Amino acid sequence: MAHLHAKKVLQYKERFKKEAEELLLTGFPSTILKLNALIVTSKFKKRDFSDMHENFSPPPEPEPTDNGDATLPPIKKLKYDNSSSQTKTPSRLLKTNKCLIDLIETVKPHMIKLVEDAKIMKMWISYMIPKMEDGNNFGVEIQEETLALVQAVENSAALFYDRISKYFSTRAKVMKNIIKYPDVEDFLRAVKELDEKEYLSFCLVMSEIRNQYCALHDVFLKNLDKLKKPRSNQPSESLY
Numbered sequence: 001m002a003h004l005h006a007k008k009v010l011q012y013k014e015r016f017k018k019e020a021e022e023l024l025l026t027g028f029p030s031t032i033l034k035l036n037a038l039i040v041t042s043k044f045k046k047r048d049f050s051d052m053h054e055n056f057s058p059p060p061e062p063e064p065t066d067n068g069d070a071t072l073p074p075i076k077k078l079k080y081d082n083s084s085s086q087t088k089t090p091s092r093l094l095k096t097n098k099c100l101i102d103l104i105e106t107v108k109p110h111m112i113k114l115v116e117d118a119k120i121m122k123m124w125i126s127y128m129i130p131k132m133e134d135g136n137n138f139g140v141e142i143q144e145e146t147l148a149l150v151q152a153v154e155n156s157a158a159l160f161y162d163r164i165s166k167y168f169s170t171r172a173k174v175m176k177n178i179i180k181y182p183d184v185e186d187f188l189r190a191v192k193e194l195d196e197k198e199y200l201s202f203c204l205v206m207s208e209i210r211n212q213y214c215a216l217h218d219v220f221l222k223n224l225d226k227l228k229k230p231r232s233n234q235p236s237e238s239l240y
Contacts, residue, residue, distance in 0.1 A: 013127050020124035023117065028217040031117075035110065035210035043103065044203045049196050052099040094175045096168075097195045100202075104164055107202050110209050111161045118154035121216065122147060130230055139230025142223050149219060153212045160205050167198045 038044065046052075125147045129140060171194055178187045220227065 017124060017127055020120050023120060024217065024220050027117070028213055031113070032210060032213050032217065035206065035213070038106075039203075039207055039210060043106065044206060046199065046203075049192075049199070052097065052195060052199065053192050094178065096171075100167075100195055100199055103199060103202050104167075107206050107209075108161070108164065110206065111157055114157040114209050114212060115154055115161070117213075118150050118157060118216075121150045121220070122154070125150065125227060128228060128230070137231075139226040142226045143230050146219060146223060146227060150216065153216060156212065157209070160209070163198075163201065163205065167194075170194060 125143050129143050171191060174187060174191045174194060177184070178191065181187060
């Protein structure tokens, strides 16, 4: 039984290595070309932000409500107010920026894919690292350096994804101030500036994702022989 399990694991590893190499040789170039085509579209070349704010307006002032008999004692009146507020529908709603939401939904799948592809390449290199021996380890060093590069790309992609929640959290705080201080024009300006800044940032993130794919593809191709066969009788070489 143990022999059968070991055989199946070995088959899985060999199949995985073939799929990973296919990802490198065909998947990465295809992804790079798709990202190039997407980056040059008007969505990622926006320079006029007027349409991005066309639906944004300050919240309306809350309408006065009649909470019952004004002659009630203060304590009883406060109790009445609290009970009625539990079922009262909010009088105003500050919506998200639809233009930016559309951009984020376009960029997010590519962030996730970069993380997933980096994990595949990490595992591929790990499967090709030979057992530890004395001497002739330069190819292994190339594997380890490439592995570190892939890890850095994976971490970078995770940070890209973290920007999304940070943007909404920061915007929500500004919106809270708009509700609290509707007469302060600077808060209205702050949310517009934040939206524009993040729009440009996510456009740059998409370009950086493309660049990360290009960097990985280039390094892997230049060192493919050493990555697949790290030990040989060849004289010392260097990492490209």
